[in-house]
Amino acid sequence: MRPNNRPINQTRPVTITRNYTRYAEGSVLIEFGETKVLCNATVEENVPRFLKGQQQGWVTAEYGMLPRATHSRTQREAAKGKQGGRTMEIQRLIARSLRAIVDLKALGERTITVDCDVIQADGGTRTASITGACVALHDAINKLMADGVLKQNPLKGLVAAISVGIVDGEAVCDLEYIEDSNAETDMNVVMVEDGRLVEVQGTAEGEPFSHSELLTLLDLAGQGIQQLVEAQRKALSE
Amino acid sequence: MRPNNRPINQTRPVTITRNYTRYAEGSVLIEFGETKVLCNATVEENVPRFLKGQQQGWVTAEYGMLPRATHSRTQREAAKGKQGGRTMEIQRLIARSLRAIVDLKALGERTITVDCDVIQADGGTRTASITGACVALHDAINKLMADGVLKQNPLKGLVAAISVGIVDGEAVCDLEYIEDSNAETDMNVVMVEDGRLVEVQGTAEGEPFSHSELLTLLDLAGQGIQQLVEAQRKALSE
Amino acid sequence: MRPNNRPINQTRPVTITRNYTRYAEGSVLIEFGETKVLCNATVEENVPRFLKGQQQGWVTAEYGMLPRATHSRTQREAAKGKQGGRTMEIQRLIARSLRAIVDLKALGERTITVDCDVIQADGGTRTASITGACVALHDAINKLMADGVLKQNPLKGLVAAISVGIVDGEAVCDLEYIEDSNAETDMNVVMVEDGRLVEVQGTAEGEPFSHSELLTLLDLAGQGIQQLVEAQRKALSE
Amino acid sequence: MRPNNRPINQTRPVTITRNYTRYAEGSVLIEFGETKVLCNATVEENVPRFLKGQQQGWVTAEYGMLPRATHSRTQREAAKGKQGGRTMEIQRLIARSLRAIVDLKALGERTITVDCDVIQADGGTRTASITGACVALHDAINKLMADGVLKQNPLKGLVAAISVGIVDGEAVCDLEYIEDSNAETDMNVVMVEDGRLVEVQGTAEGEPFSHSELLTLLDLAGQGIQQLVEAQRKALSE
Amino acid sequence: MRPNNRPINQTRPVTITRNYTRYAEGSVLIEFGETKVLCNATVEENVPRFLKGQQQGWVTAEYGMLPRATHSRTQREAAKGKQGGRTMEIQRLIARSLRAIVDLKALGERTITVDCDVIQADGGTRTASITGACVALHDAINKLMADGVLKQNPLKGLVAAISVGIVDGEAVCDLEYIEDSNAETDMNVVMVEDGRLVEVQGTAEGEPFSHSELLTLLDLAGQGIQQLVEAQRKALSE
Amino acid sequence: MRPNNRPINQTRPVTITRNYTRYAEGSVLIEFGETKVLCNATVEENVPRFLKGQQQGWVTAEYGMLPRATHSRTQREAAKGKQGGRTMEIQRLIARSLRAIVDLKALGERTITVDCDVIQADGGTRTASITGACVALHDAINKLMADGVLKQNPLKGLVAAISVGIVDGEAVCDLEYIEDSNAETDMNVVMVEDGRLVEVQGTAEGEPFSHSELLTLLDLAGQGIQQLVEAQRKALSE
Secondary structure, three states: OOHHHOOOOOOOOEEEEEOOOOOOOEEEEEEEOOEEEEEEEEEEOOOOHHHOOOOOOEEEEEEEEOHHHOOOOOOOHHHHOOOOHHHHHHHHHHHHHHHOOEOHHHHOOOEEEEEEEEEEOOOOHHHHHHHHHHHHHHHHHHHHHHOOOOOOOOEOOOEEEEEEEEEOOEEEEOOOHHHHOOEEEEEEEEEEOOOOEEEEEEEEOOOOEOHHHHHHHHHHHHHHHHHHHHHHHHHHHO | OOHHHOOOOOOOOEEEEEOOOOOOOEEEEEEEOOEEEEEEEEEEOOOOHHHOOOOOOEEEEEEEEOHHHOOOOOOOHHHHOOOOHHHHHHHHHHHHHHHOOEOHHHHOOOEEEEEEEEEEOOOOHHHHHHHHHHHHHHHHHHHHHHOOOOOOOOEOOOEEEEEEEEEOOEEEEOOOHHHHOOEEEEEEEEEEOOOOEEEEEEEEOOOOEOHHHHHHHHHHHHHHHHHHHHHHHHHHHO | OOHHHOOOOOOOOEEEEEOOOOOOOEEEEEEEOOEEEEEEEEEEOOOOHHHOOOOOOEEEEEEEEOHHHOOOOOOOHHHHOOOOHHHHHHHHHHHHHHHOOEOHHHHOOOEEEEEEEEEEOOOOHHHHHHHHHHHHHHHHHHHHHHOOOOOOOOEOOOEEEEEEEEEOOEEEEOOOHHHHOOEEEEEEEEEEOOOOEEEEEEEEOOOOEOHHHHHHHHHHHHHHHHHHHHHHHHHHHO | OOHHHOOOOOOOOEEEEEOOOOOOOEEEEEEEOOEEEEEEEEEEOOOOHHHOOOOOOEEEEEEEEOHHHOOOOOOOHHHHOOOOHHHHHHHHHHHHHHHOOEOHHHHOOOEEEEEEEEEEOOOOHHHHHHHHHHHHHHHHHHHHHHOOOOOOOOEOOOEEEEEEEEEOOEEEEOOOHHHHOOEEEEEEEEEEOOOOEEEEEEEEOOOOEOHHHHHHHHHHHHHHHHHHHHHHHHHHHO | OOHHHOOOOOOOOEEEEEOOOOOOOEEEEEEEOOEEEEEEEEEEOOOOHHHOOOOOOEEEEEEEEOHHHOOOOOOOHHHHOOOOHHHHHHHHHHHHHHHOOEOHHHHOOOEEEEEEEEEEOOOOHHHHHHHHHHHHHHHHHHHHHHOOOOOOOOEOOOEEEEEEEEEOOEEEEOOOHHHHOOEEEEEEEEEEOOOOEEEEEEEEOOOOEOHHHHHHHHHHHHHHHHHHHHHHHHHHHO | OOHHHOOOOOOOOEEEEEOOOOOOOEEEEEEEOOEEEEEEEEEEOOOOHHHOOOOOOEEEEEEEEOHHHOOOOOOOHHHHOOOOHHHHHHHHHHHHHHHOOEOHHHHOOOEEEEEEEEEEOOOOHHHHHHHHHHHHHHHHHHHHHHOOOOOOOOEOOOEEEEEEEEEOOEEEEOOOHHHHOOEEEEEEEEEEOOOOEEEEEEEEOOOOEOHHHHHHHHHHHHHHHHHHHHHHHHHHHO
């Protein structure tokens, strides 16, 4: 049995709170069960050097974890003087996922940075980050539309992410920490709302996994993503 | 008139939420009006190298600010690769303030680290950090007492901090950002509950200030600290 | 047509040169067409701190690129003072892939580090690294067996990696740089020799990709991996 | 009794040597007893980025300690690769203190940096730095006046700093190291020559201190500052 | 006897392979016996900031060593986060040596960077680097001439470098590792083809050396350099 | 004519002040004309990790330059976060030079670190550093002898260093800055008191130099070193 008798194809309760802080153009607290991530989108009227003069915008992301978001304290990256490999990998993934739903030409020469800071971690911080960052990005772009800065909406839809994995021989979706740390195979799937794939990152933690296990996991991921997109739609309609 | 017609000797509404996150031995969200700081206390069963074998404990603190806690986005210190001077100054101040209420011998050979992470900044982040960290520290130590790890309580009481300053020629307490950025003189005062002083840090932003202005500010600080200590007591009694 | 009229399911010519340098316990130069990576395996008689006393070994990897492995010069990471996110992501992937074929308990309390340094890059440096590192790892472990240091062989078989992608609407395997930079979807697949999956990392560079495109890509990857495993076997038998 | 039978309200012998090195626009060696700090003021014809185009100048400071300025050798910050929290705190304090006596608009778009390097430390290095830096700053600005670069003098007067503290229950001024390390309360006070306050930084090292102790310390500080200002005036008149 | 019965005034077999990699404007693999260094010259159409607008070019160099170029693995400098003193010293030496044969005015406002990366180290990596970098530089500049970018050849000739030393009381040239690690005196000599000196760096590893020993070493160096210049000429004529 | 009509074979006035600061075991201010370097020797009762358990000591050095030791301000290395290549090169040279006069076995398992900090630079800072560091090292070791910590004196004699160069076609010794910046050839020579060589580092700044020029420079260096050794002897006998 999964914790809380959760069915294998069901995500944890998802809560999306918009306008969580005052200053960001988009500010979302997303909760996947006990995992809580604050996603703040910032609009800046310039682009990174490598895009200067190319009449397009940029969407990027940064990821961080508060030192005591975890069971035991993790050393602060600012104090260590560098971001670790895991942090870099995750923030690159979030950024690519967000760019999948933005027409960068239509965004114009501006940058949107989404900061995803984990307040509390119980598995799935990167998938919660992507799912919440999508809503923060929508809010930030809707603000640019409402302010008349943008005439044409650069958004192509919604993007969400979910983890799936094989735990004790069974495929389950949206793993919490206790499941994640026992998973034989762990896969993060990023999809747009019509079910097409943006990213698939599957890793065999122990034994390699078979083609059919992969298909089972992808199917579960699709079911989970629909629940997440539903939550995003509901939040954005409020 | 102050914003919201606040009297000069009155703090902003103070909210102290205990057990804000799950894992920390003490976890407090403190709000001074729109300033929100998460204070997480972690107990670790070792001491820094310079205290090894001296049969005493240590209390330290780290401070951070989420990139979009501020009106415009501040660069992430982890991405810059170092903590700035302001961050270091503040976290040293928080740590000294907390050590003022702990008998380090009685704490035994363990370290308590309080992480103060600013979720939203509207002036007074260092004073809110100290005031909230005090409560998180109490919770962490009470847990050590309840668990029987400590027989004797190393806590000596409460410590709180407040900013006072001269704005438009008038002395006021607990400055919010709009006041802080216009203050001629800015002073942070840390006191224990009986009104004795732990730290006084006063700075003339423009013209130097007189001895009598200093006395006025100290008096206001004392009034504000009493309100904060009241809020701490109320929170700890719940 | 692909460059050099290569069929879509065929890898570039693969060359594996063992004993490429003198000192490493395993030293392999692997070439996927014009991509050339030197993979050196080093055995050290200790384990990282987090594994001390756990009676198991460790396999890790580092990845680097010579500044002029690329069309235009890339800044040297040692001079910049830090490894970039792409480097960290790749070396973490290589290391996980190698651990999939090693019984770490059977390895004993020692560490094997495989350095993958790209001499020349023409697409697929991470997949060439994994495929070459596997052979270097075999040589290093075979040496431990031959020297009598290990009684039981900790190796479980071969692991190889290939990139597949959709270029101009067509799925192809083992992309070279000119294809890679035009790919709509790019996927790196790591498999053990029996075809089971160790890692799948697929990214939509432009439009999201469909479930059926994913299946096509996985099928192509399987065909490519068989050619790589064949080349590994041939090299190891010489 | 204090070391050398020094009265409680008397500073150590103060020596101010101007033109100590050849190249700096202002170069002062200041000695507070055995504490020796070299203060070199440099004028540069530009301003930091955040002040560009605002028609004002800037005054800043850097602080350093030679490795063997102290009883046992302190690790060189350049070798460690970063400046510590104490260094940052002190150089920020020096800079704020100097800006209190300069009309930055009148300075024009130029920057004066005062480097305070401790040759030998016996307590009070930050107060000696401020007191000496003030003289170096005067020399640098007088040179700009003499050279006709500045028409109007941006200097508003003199600033000096002193430490006061409670040692063995008695309030004393200008603590040397042996006193400083035993102080129950330690306060650094920065004043302009008419006795108004620029900075007050008081810290309870052990027990918190009372309001009346604070007043006693401030009074002592005022007496010490007058002696320092006297020494500054004398040096500048030579 | 020297290893392989090599006469004292003879270099190890020298192999110079041009066009070793595809992208660099000059790409040379140089081998001094078992020491192998890849020297890649890159032309960029800009100059460092300190030369902007001075109508001259710049020649610089970077040096690196693959982690397993050595008997036991050396930590990767990119992972350590900084280049060591030895690396810096060597790359500064290479750069100065190369500038000795280039008329920087005639080069125009462009920079040539030669990356010297040691694939395998058996003593003499810095001398092999200089000798190989000279050939890579020639190739890069010949390409600029052939492409019509340069009308006038900025090259003044060839430069080469050799190590000489006193081993077991006997002066020998081009020390391999086993000799180098036992040398009493070690000297690196950089000469242009007519025998004049560009750099002399001699170090007594044990006892100081006499004037006459210095002369003996310089004479041997001259003989070795002639062999290296011969190898350079032969390679460039192919 | 040289500045101040100085003969070509004569050093600038050399002043050696012992016991310049209070705490260091050896503390020397050395002046070569306007070049002033503070050399502080520190004795510590441990050895670096690579020497642990080998029953020998170590002598090392660090070099730094105060930001305004130079005509225009040089950025502080502690603020930049790393030591530059020139600094590393110089401190490695100083350390090797000092080790030439110490029997490390006789020193026992302790480390002597000599910090050479340039107060004012007018050419020859590295040669002044070595010459002064030698005296500081003697003082530190003499103290160990006087304290009975060492029974046998590990010192083998004196070491000194001088720069020689070709300026306007003429060979001169002990170049000051104005000469150094115009030198065609620049050579630093480190000798022990009997005239044998410890280090020779000659660099052609413009045209390569001939064998006979080298001999002339070495001869001049020998004359200069005798004057420096004389000054060292005189200082040590006071």
